[in-house]
Amino acid sequence: MTKVLIVEDSRSFAALVAKRVRLELGFETHVAHDLAAAVEYIGQGTDYLAALLDINLPDAPHGESVDLAIAYSIPAIVFTGELSDAMRESFWNRHIVDYVLKDGQENVDYVVKLLARLQRNPETKILVVDDSRSYRHAVTRLLAAHRYHVLEAATGEEALAVLEEHPATRLVMVDYNMPGMDGFTLTREIRRRFGKDVMAVIGVSSMGGARLSARFIKSGANDYLNKPFLVEEFYTRITQNLEMLEHIAMVRDMAERDFLTRVYNRRYFFSAGAQLHGLLTRRSQPMTVAMLDIDHFKNVNDTLGHEAGDAVLRQMAQLLSSRFRVSDIVARLGGEEFCVLASDITSDQAQLLFEDLRATFEATPVIFGDTTVSYTVSIGLCSEPGLSLDEMLREADRMLYRSKSAGRNCVTRYKPDA
Numbered sequence: 009m010t011k012v013l014i015v016e017d018s019r020s021f022a023a024l025v026a027k028r029v030r031l032e033l034g035f036e037t038h039v040a041h042d043l044a045a046a047v048e049y050i051g052q053g054t055d056y057l058a059a060l061l062d063i064n065l066p067d068a069p070h071g072e073s074v075d076l077a078i079a080y081s082i083p084a085i086v087f088t089g090e091l092s093d094a095m096r097e098s099f100w101n102r103h104i105v106d107y108v109l110k111d112g113q114e115n116v117d118y119v120v121k122l123l124a125r126l127q128r129n130p131e132t133k134i135l136v137v138d139d140s141r142s143y144r145h146a147v148t149r150l151l152a153a154h155r156y157h158v159l160e161a162a163t164g165e166e167a168l169a170v171l172e173e174h175p176a177t178r179l180v181m182v183d184y185n186m187p188g189m190d191g192f193t194l195t196r197e198i199r200r201r202f203g204k205d206v207m208a209v210i211g212v213s214s215m216g217g218a219r220l221s222a223r224f225i226k227s228g229a230n231d232y233l234n235k236p237f238l239v240e241e242f243y244t245r246i247t248q249n250l251e252m253l254e255h256i257a258m259v260r261d262m263a264e265r266d267f268l269t270r271v272y273n274r275r276y277f278f279s280a281g282a283q284l285h286g287l288l289t290r291r292s293q294p295m296t297v298a299m300l301d302i303d304h305f306k307n308v309n310d311t312l313g314h315e316a317g318d319a320v321l322r323q324m325a326q327l328l329s330s331r332f333r334v335s336d337i338v339a340r341l342g343g344e345e346f347c348v349l350a351s352d353i354t355s356d357q358a359q360l361l362f363e364d365l366r367a368t369f370e371a372t373p374v375i376f377g378d379t380t381v382s383y384t385v386s387i388g389l390c391s392e393p394g395l396s397l398d399e400m401l402r403e404a405d406r407m408l409y410r411s412k413s414a415g416r417n418c419v420t421r422y423k424p425d426a
Contacts, residue, residue: 009034009035009036010033010034010035010036010057010127011035011036011037011038011055011056011057012029012035012036012037012038012056012057012058012059012060012123013037013038013040013046013049013050013056013058013059013060013077013082014026014029014037014038014039014040014059014060015040015041015042015043015045015046015059015060015061015062015065015073016039016040016041016060016061016062016087017041017042017062017064017065017066018062019041021087021110022039022041023039024116025060025116025119026039028116028119028120029119029120029123032120033120033123033124033127035057035123038056041065042065042066042067042068043065043067043068043072043073043076044067046059046073046076047076050076050080050082054080054081054082056082056083057083057123057126057127058082058083058084058085058105058123058126059073059077059082059083059084059085060085060087060119061073061074061077061084061085061086061087062087062088063086063087063088064088064089071086071098074086074099074102074104075102078102078103078104083104083105083126083153083154083155084102084104084105085104085105085106085107085108085119085122085123086099086104086106086107086108087107087108087110088107088108088109088110089109089110089111091107091109096240100239100240103149103150103153104153105122105126105153105154106122106243108122125154125247125250126154126155129154129155129156129157130155130156130157131157132156132157132178132179132250133156133157133158133159133174133176133177133178133179134151134156134157134158134159134177134178134179134180134181134246135158135159135160135161135167135170135171135174135177135179135180135181136148136151136158136159136160136161136181137160137161137162137163137164137166137167137180137181137182137183137186137191137194138162138181138183138186138212139162139163139183139185139186139187140183141162143183143235144160144162147181147242148160150239150242150243151246154243154246159174159177162186163186163187163188163189164186164188164189164190164191164193164194164197165188165189167180167182167194167198168194168197168198168201171198171201171202175202177207178206178207178208178250178253179207179208179209179210179246179249179250179253180198180207180208180209180210181210181212181233182194182195182198182209182210182211182212182224182229183212183213184211184212184213184215184220184224185213185214185215191211191212191213191224191227192223192224192227193227195209195211195224195227195228195229196227196228198228199227199228204228204230205253205256205257205260206253207253208230208231208249208250208252208253209228209229209230209231210229210230210231210232210233210245210246210249211224211225211227211229211231211232211233212232212233212234212235213232213234213235214234214235214236220232230249230252231245231248231249233245263275263276264276266325266339266340268318268321268322268340269321269322269324269325269340270322270325271325271328271329271338271339271340271346272337272338272339272340273339273340274339274340274341274342276337276339277337277339277341277347277349278397280337281337281339281349281397282397284335284337284349284351285349285396285397285400288351288352292393293351293352294352294353294354294355294391294393295349295350295351295352295353295391295400296348296349296350296353296354296355296357296358296389296390296391297347297348297349297350297389297390297391297397297400297401297403297404298347298348298350298358298362298387298388298389298390298404299345299346299347299387299388299401299404299405299407299408300328300345300346300347300348300385300386300387300408301344301345301346301385301386301387301408301412302320302321302324302344302383302384302385303383303384303385303386303412303416303417304383304416305317305320305343305344305383308320308381308383312376312379312381315376316374316376316379316381317344319374319376319381320374320381320383321340321344323372323374324346324369324383324385325338325340325346327365327368327369327372328346328348328365331361331365332348332350333351335351336348336349336350336351337349347401347404349397353391354391355389355391355392355421358389358391358421359389359419359421362387362389362419363419365385365387366384366385366387366417366418366419369383369384369385370382370383370384370385370417384416384417385417386408386411386412386416386417386418387407387408387411387418387419387420388403388404388405388406388407388408388409388410388411388419388420388422389404389407389419389420389421389422390403390404390407390421390422391421391422392422392424403422404422406422407420407421407422408420
């Protein structure tokens with residue numbers, strides 16, 4: 009379990025923070041009210057996600073708690089009741105994660121969000137592009153303090169190669185003045201490959217000026233940062249751009265996914281399905297459309313209630329999704345009806361695959377409370393080349409109803425002469 013160390017002499021404040029961290033994030037919390045107790049906890053193991061540190065403790069009134077965490081490479085988040093410019097500079101020089109004023113509920117909210125991000129950050133790739141090795145090292149050290157996965161490139165050409173190898177990179181910091189490809193050109197090249205909704209670009213330059221900032225933005229950058237920058241501004245810009253990508257992804261997920269089952273919804277199927285069908289047709293690759301419908305599903309809802317029915321739908325969706333690749337499309341079209349567009353699969357292969365799936369559904373009842381809910385699924389398939397997506401859906405749906413008419417719990421495949 010993820011662990012967080014809280015070093016705070018105010019018992020009420022420490023209890024509040026610990027409760028929020030446990031309830032909202034599910035992390036284990038260790039609370040120390042003085043430096044001696046913190047040393048004892050760390051002596052038992054240093055595998056903490058972070059340490060939340062009061063800098064004015066009874067036995068450590070000069071920020072020794074921060075030095076303790078840094079010495080053991082534990083990311084440090086500082087609690088303080090007051091803050092001067094000298095204190096702020098001292099904190100950043102020790103490469104802390106952040107500082108938080110103890111002056112309101114919103115700051116506790118901020119700490120919880122910050123811990124959640126620290127847990128996710130190792131999966132977040134950031135590329136730093138600059139021809140100065142010392143600058144890349146300095147920025148990498150700042151990003152490493154927040155546990156980001158950092159990539160580096162010295163030129164624009166090298167950056168594009170890194171992005172080709174790591175397409176899941178979420179943010180790129182691009183210097184303007186580089187040999188060969190400059191920052192504007194690199195930004196435009198990145199935008200040809202990745203949209204603003206999946207990858208953020210922050211332009212960076214020591215030349216400064218609103219004109220340079222505007223040119224970066226017009227080239228496709230999301231943001232701009234002057235060198236030298238304040239550490240606090242650096243982290244704020246990074247977080248703000250990543251949060252924007254997360255919000256976009258969340259909105260897209262809400263628009264494309266079925267809320268109950270988490271597979272794709274009808275709207276996404278017809279939009280993305282048309283594109284995938286067109287691609288496979290141009291490449292002369294085989295494909296299969298399958299329509300699936302739970303047998304006598306109304307009886308489950310009427311007998312056991314809609315919550316039991318929802319449990320059946322969720323499990324069916326999970327089993328269905330587990331059998332297909334990311335490149336395939338699994339969707340819930342509505343009610344108890346699902347659809348699959350599977351790429352690069354022949355008619356004979358589809359028959360075997362969906363027959364095995366049908367048997368899996370039948371052999372995998374849903375445990376709902378004290379009740380075991382068994383169910384079966386009828387399936388219709390169409391793998392006929394040369395048909396449009398709408399035609400394939402229509403024939404798969406016709407085969408589904410043949411499965412129903414044949415007694416349900418079976419797979420029927422479309423044949424041109426049928």
